[in-house]
Amino acid sequence: MGSTFSGLNTALTSLYAQRRGLDVTGQNIANANTEGYTRQRVTMQAQNASLVPGIYATTDAIGNGVTVSSVDRMRNAALDQRSYTEHANSAYHNARAGAYNLIEDVFAEPSDTALQARMADMWDGFNKITTNPSVTAPKASLLEEANTVASSINDAAASLNNQYESARTGLDTYVDDVNKAAESVAKLNNQIVVASKAGLAANELQDQRAQTILSLSELVGASATETPDGSINVFIGSSPLVSGFNARSIEIAPGSATRLEDLSTTDVNLRWSDTTTGVAAGGTMGASMELLASGGTLQTMTSRLDKVASTLADTVNAIYKTGYAVDGTTGNDFFVRNDGDTTQAVTASTISVGVTDPAKLAISSGDPTGTPKVLNGNIADTLSELADSRSGADSEYQSMIGELGVSAQSAIRRRDVQNAVTDQVDAARDAESGVNIDEEMTNLLTYQRGYEAAGRVLTTIDSMLDQLINRTGMVGR
Structure with a gap:
């Protein structure tokens, strides 16, 4: 049979649980406009009176209230993987279309002041x-x-060379960004695994890691796989960039071309720092390599x-x-x-x-x-x-401009199609993990009413106990 005071604990657990729900809902509302934030949901579970009842137990097993079993991230792993892939493709096509636009600006055809008119x-x-x-x-x-x-x-030749040097400098910056992001993912893996083994929630750390991996996918076309311990391994092509708590680095090989005229004797080589093997880059860096490499777009033009x-x-x-x-x-x-x-x-x-x-x-x-x-x-x-x-x-110039126009138009069309696909994937992710203010306000009212009801239960039991303790035996006095 339950204790006279067991109702106090039942009401108290409800207060704790509803308060946790209010806290999580408030966190969602506070981060409604935070990029990369994943909405969280409180999962509650009823507490049993006895987990392993005895054979001759006579308890009524009504229960001991409620507990918060977990605070879950509303994330879809399949959509995350799809997002990494589509964002990498979008970054590649955006960079490629942007490069063609810059090349078209160099020649500015048709125009009364462009080369065709000058030759005429x-x-x-x-x-x-x-x-x-x-x-x-x-x-x-x-x-x-x-x-x-x-x-x-x-x-025109000088402008093409300037574009090459600018893109080449940008490639150096991208390499540094990739290496820093890889180190960040490795550190976050360590923090998340340690927190998970200690029984602590690491939702915000996981959001930060997911956002960093998304940046890596856009930069270099990275993909990712999650391991049973909660860490994530990141790959460029089929080669690992991050394995558990360890990160590799990439580099541009010493002596790589820095100007267009250098391509006659050398190339731009992106490689792994530890093995010096080539890196199969995608995303923005993949487009940059296509632009800068020997036989690439700029050298061809x-x-x-x-x-x-x-x-x-x-x-x-x-x-x-x-x-x-x-x-x-x-x-x-x-x-x-x-x-x-x-x-x-x-x-x-x-x-x-x-x-x-x-x-x-x-x-x-x-x-x-x-x-x-x-x-x-x-x-x-x-x-x-x-x-x-x-x-x-x-005739030679007209042929060149015609081919440039066709290539640029093709790059723009592919960019637009890919961006539309990426937008659809992002919309699906937002529907799954984005914060909906209306939904959170409903949850806020739900937990508020639950908290008030638990408080009313606590007050009622307190009144009953007051009657029992302070009023019993007072008849006839």
């Missing part, structure tokens, strides 16, 4: 000389337009721009060399390297105009100083027709 002005300048081969003004104008074309190509510059120089010089200037000068190049090196081909970063004096322009098919003297604009006319050549610089 130059060809038109040659055409104007055709009708007035002895007039200086059209020649001076042509030289200015040609210098603008060369400068535009130089600037620079090579195509070099092809435009060399085609322009070769096609113009081949015709220009056969012409005569007013003073009879012939056999010179119109486009040359700005470093004076005649043994190397003209490139986008080195192309320049080799003629500075309008009087030295070789635009005549005949020698103005010969016998008979011939001064015409036939060479200039032939050069102006290069604008429509299918093998000329314009």
